[in-house]
């Protein structure tokens with residue numbers, strides 16, 4: 121073997137360029153374009169490596185352009201997948217250029233040799249903190265010693281810390297969480313921010329929420345229930361839960377959180393605390409404490425965080441065999457970042473959706489089962505409209521899930537004083553440009569909404585059907601005249617939500633023949649798909665957030681004629697097929713193949729009906 125003086129293969133050329141070595145022989149750029157994975161704004165992206173220089177590289181991301189430019193992210197952790205190995209590089213984005221075929225951006229590699237200390241440090245801004253562990257230690261300990269237990273994986277509770285050498289602090293945490301711990305060095309500034317997020321509330325208001333020592337739950341007095349309830353709310357907010365469930369069973373009160381559509385166990389409280397906890401929430405929601413045998417509804421505002429954010433919480437009780445159960449619904453968490461891009465609309469759908477948003481009248485209907493994110497999409501659409509123009513936007517909702525600046529929102533009253541129909545009629549007298557009706561539940565509401573869209577308003581609403589096509593048949597079944605449907609309906613959108621795989625721990629594997637068949641395309645067998653893993657970034661869950669699957673049915677003239685002459689659902693479906701309009705399943709398959717979600721998630725979401 122000769123000692124190769126100059127690198128000759130692509131691999132050598134690439135490796136030496138990556139090392140930033142100056143060699144005369146490797147002026148040419150590696151010919152292969154390697155796929156490169158990275159995460160920006162909590163979403164996975166795949167780029168193609170276009171050019172490498174000794175200080176950086178240029179990448180190309182195809183398809184949907186994110187609204188923000190990549191240089192607003194700053195530093196990216198890039199995984200360049202060469203055929204022989206994965207090369208990790210950290211790069212600072214220096215420029216971002218939009219083109220018809222996607223985005224090009226350049227990075228300057230952060231010098232790893234010089235920056236060695238920083239490599240491998242946990243960036244707590246990107247970590248999902250699991251309150252199950254974080255709230256087991258007192259705020260004073262966490263803040264003083266700068267330790268934060270944040271996740272459990274492979275039998276250990278991981279503790280982010282400023283100083284891993286501080287074994288005293290780690291021992292203290294180990295005792296409190298009652299599980300072996302592993303210290304994980306964290307980048308100091310991000311750790312401080314995380315500590316502030318988790319423990320600021322527990323510090324600033326003495327006597328207010330504090331961490332509960334699970335081991336001493338049995339000895340807790342009913343008086344402690346105020347602190348306990350505060351902790352539950354705090355934990356739910358930290359975990360970004362949509363609901364808190366309090367379920368009594370034979371020997372305990374089970375506390376569970378709904379996170380990204382799935383129920384997670386949080387705590388089991390001794391039965392002795394049951395009435396104390398329930399009473400506390402009942403008092404907050406102005407319910408009758410004495411009434412235990414009839415279901416009740418109520419709600420309250422919860423204030424949290426340094427900035428004093430508030431969220432609305434809807435509370436409902438139901439008497440069961442082992443006592444009352446209670447569900448607390450947390451409304452309006454994290455809405456400022458809601459954009460159509462972030463909801464997971466691919467470029468094709470986004471362009472189509474935006475085209476219909478530009479129209480001054482007509483009806484856009486979203487459809488899907490409860491919890492499929494329809495309302496979120498409506499809000500994102502309205503937000504986009506408001507950005508572009510000065511419009512008078514009025515909404516009728518039940519309940520108001522997000523408060524939006526610049527929008528007059530009307531809430532439907534459960535006592536039937538203000539129904540969708542009544543509210544909608546009065547809204548029309550206020551000269552709106554855009555009207556959003558939370559849901560079309562009956563023929564009368566459908567009728568008023570249709571007429572409003574006929575008289576020069578843009579109307580958004582939702583319906584409970586399983587596909588975009590069935591929106592038309594459902595409206596017809598409600599008794600809406602088919603000519604009116606044909607004249608007003610502009611766009612029908614079916615939607616589902618699937619969980620987003622944590623891009624840091626997802627595991628590749630080939631798609632099986634069975635799964636490919638279940639997805640309706642046997643030829644897909646053998647393609648690479650991903651399974652959830654579980655790592656410290658996703659609190660060991662393997663998933664991190666959710667994205668939507670969409671099916672857009674634009675109803676142009678041809679469709680209007682079909683609808684007007686009374687075409688049945690089967691005929692509408694056939695027409696959709698012949699025009700090759702992508703369905704929910706198509707969108708799901710695309711999102712499985714690009715690694716955003718798993719096969720099981722898509723099959724579960726799409727075949728849920």
Ligand SMILES: [Zn+2]
Pocket residue numbers: 622623624625626653654655656657658659660661662663
């Ligand atoms: Zn993970």
